[in-house]
Amino acid sequence: MLDQVMDTTTRAERVIQIWQQICGDPQYGSLIDGRVRRGEGEAITILDPASGGQLLHYPDAGAKLAREAAQAADRARQAWYRDMTAAQRGRVMWQAAQQVRDSIEQLAELEALSAGKPIRDTRVEATKVAEMFEYYAGWCDKLYGEVIPVPTSHLNYTQRIPHGVVAQVTPWNAPVFTGGWQIAPALAAGNTVVIKPSELTPLSTVALGCLLQKAGVPTGAVNVLAGFGGTTGAAMFAAPEVQLAVFVGSPETGRVVARTAADRLIPCILELGGKSANVVFEDADLAKAAGGAAAGIYAAAGQSCVASSRLLVQKSVYEDVLERLVEKARSLQMGVPEDPETQVGPLNGAAQQSRVLDYIEKARSAGARVLCGGRPQGPGHYVEPTVIADVGNDWEIAQEEIFGPVVVAMPFEDEAEAVRLTNQTRFGLAGAVWSGRVERAHRVAGQIEAGTVWINGYKTIGVMSPFGGFKESGFGRSSGREALMEYTRSRSIWTETSEDPKMAFGY
Structure with missing residues (x-):
């Protein structure tokens, strides 16, 4: 099941080949002002999640390159926003979408090999990046202001204008997807960008930057920094040219970014963690609910901010749903990322694997039933799809984001208890309700404290719909029309x- 389709050496060779095809440069590093630049900092190793071996090394970009990237983005504002009409920007955005569509297989394979995600998933994510640029290409010339009917002799109107240079940080779990979803609305609004993906998975975002240049995005309008958050990321957010800070990742680091933005008196957008609940009522289609619960937690090996890591089931059907879910979990195909049959790939690294397995053992020790899952035999950073039953909602495993293929299940009596348990978390990113009664489904969905709620489904995301969180899952929206409001x-x-105007005094 986990037989290697390619060994680590072959994977590394393939990564090099794809990189050179897209970026046309033999060296790895950051994309700054149109060129791939090597940093001068500490060496960073990109590991092969499928085997645990090493794929390649590159140096941390560091403060000097971070400042150069911000300055390049500031200079590019002239070419991107001042010299181009909105319609011209829209045509470039459309060309960017075409470049991504033409390179979907390369981006998907690069992402699968370096981030460890199944290629069946990375193809979908690369396609969604193209959709994002297509969607915002149409918005470029539709950012209208308003005429305000003021009670004076004035003509008063408003304009939507870009912030200027936007600094963005994206996580390791979906680098090309989150990268595209942050860059596209920022560019469409007329901003220029400095983006830093996770130091663990920078390759696909740098490759995306190269594709945008081929599409005609002006040199320096999109800069990609490859490096650590504490060095490169901190210097990027501190650059005086940066006027908006955007962070996708953990609440702990999100607080650091928010404090930095507050110190500089610039706004920020935070998309943080989640501990999303799947609520299944006794009148639901239980087969579909179990299938949705499996897809919601086991896709991307659970390494998703919207993963349905809590399963709340009405008592009368609790054991039935658990039995169905265990059957689904055991049927999923685990394997190496580049195998198109793989449904559950490895976790990103050894530290993440150890963290997930530790959560499982803590739950077992506390008296929960581990119905399936755990660590499989063989190489790589894998964890089997896991179902843990009879967990208390106040347990650590039910409150903390695990970021692995682990779902915790608990029963509830009625609607009131279901809503209380669902909202009894510091997070508020997503949730779902499964019910055969339309009035119940809408009634409960309307009480869930989360930015996205699904009814009789899970994890559907579209570029035209706003996405973001409540509570400690952050603030601001990263897609749809609302993202344009954030970026202007x-x-x-x-x-x-x-x-004969009258001179006004006072305030």
């Missing part, structure tokens, strides 16, 4: 129209 500011302009 409103400017009010007053024009006196009276022949």
Whole structure:
């Protein structure tokens, strides 16, 4: 089941080949002002999640390159926002989408090999990046202001204007997907970008930056920094050219970014963790609910901020749903990322694997039933799809984001208890309700404290719909029309129209 389709050496060779095809440069590093640049900092190793071996090394970009990237983005504002019309920007965005579509197989394979995600998933994610640029290409010339009917002799109108240079950080679990979903609305609004993917998975984001240049995005309008958060990321957010901070990742690091933004008096957008609940009522289609629960937690090996890591089931059907879910979990195909048949791939690294297995053992020791899952035999950083039953909602495993293929299940009596348990968490990113009664489904969904709620489904995401969290899952939205509001500011302009205007005093 976990037989190697390619060994680590072959994977490394393939990564090099794809990199050179897209970026045309033999060296790994950051994309700054149109060129791939090597940093001068500590060496960073990209590991092969499928075998645990080493794929390649590159140096941390560091503060110097971070500052150069911010300066390049600042210079590029002239070419991207001031010299181009909105319609021209839209045409470039459309060309960017075409470049991504033409390179979907390469991006998907690069992501699978370096991030460890099944290629069947990375193809979908690369396609969604293309969709994001297509969607925002159409928005470029539709950012209208308003005329305000003020009670004076003035013509008062507003404009939506970009912040300027936007600094973004994206996580290791879906680098090309989150990278594209942050860059596209920022560019469409007229901003220029400095983005730092996780130091563990930078390759696909740098490759995306290279594709955007081929599409005609001006040199320096998109810069990609490969490096550590504490060095490169901190210097990026501290750059005086940066006027908006965007972070996708853990709440702990999100707090650091928010404090940095507050110190600089610039706004920030935070998309943070989740501990999302799947709520299954006795009147639901139990087969579909079990299938949705499996897809919601085991896709991407559970390494997703919206993973349905809590399963709340009405008592009368609790054991039935658990039995169905265990059957689904055991039927999933585990394997190496590049195998198109693989449904559950490895975790990103040894530390993450150890963390997930530790959570499982703690739950077992506390008296929970581990119905299936754990560590399989063989190489790589794998954890089998795991189901843990009879967990208390106040247990650590029910409150903390695990980021692995582990679902914890607990029963509830009625709607009131289901809502209480669902909302009894510091997170509020997503949730779902399964019910055959439409009035119940909408009633409960309306009480869930989360930015996205699904009814009789899970994990459907579209570029035109806003996405973001409540509570410690962050604030701001990263898609849909609402993202454009995040990436722009409103400017009010007053024009006196009276022949004999009166001078106003006071405030």
